[in-house]
Amino acid sequence: MADSITVTRQTDALTGALAAANAAARDHGVEPLHSRISIVREENGDIPDLLRIHYGAHDYVKRRGGGLLVYVDERTSEVWKVLRTQ
Numbered sequence: 876m877a878d879s880i881t882v883t884r885q886t887d888a889l890t891g892a893l894a895a896a897n898a899a900a901r902d903h904g905v906e907p908l909h910s911r912i913s914i915v916r917e918e919n920g921d922i923p924d925l926l927r928i929h930y931g932a933h934d935y936v937k938r939r940g941g942g943l944l945v946y947v948d949e950r951t952s953e954v955w956k957v958l959r960t961q
Contacts, residue, residue, distance in 0.1 A: 888924075889914075891952035896928040896945040899954045905930045905943045917946065924949035929960075 893914070899908045910930040917925040926949050931942040942960035947953065 886954075888949045889926075892926050892947040892949045893928065895952040895954050896926075896947050899945045899947075900930050900943055901956050903943055903959075905956055909933070910943075916949075921946055922955070927957065931960075 890903050900907050900910070907930060911933050913929045913931070915927045915929075926947050928945045928947060929942055930945070944956075944958040944960060945954060946956040946958075948955060
């Protein structure tokens with residue numbers, strides 16, 4: 876039972892962080908539905924639950940740049956930083 880509660884909390888936190896990142900991506904002209912999305916937990920001493928969410932093109936093989944990185948605190952769903960990739 877405790878394992879299922881932990882998974883539910885982690886899923887809820889990830890869902891909130893992804894929703895915040897999607898909103899930030901749209902604000903920067905990137906449509907999440909048309910993007911390949913990858914999520915990585917950053918190793919950062921200041922913010923233990925910082926997620927790096929990358930929005931890239933589906934046809935990335937013949938394309939360079941144009942991606943978007945959104946850094947989000949998984950616990951609070953606060954967007955920390957948004958960067959364009961080269």
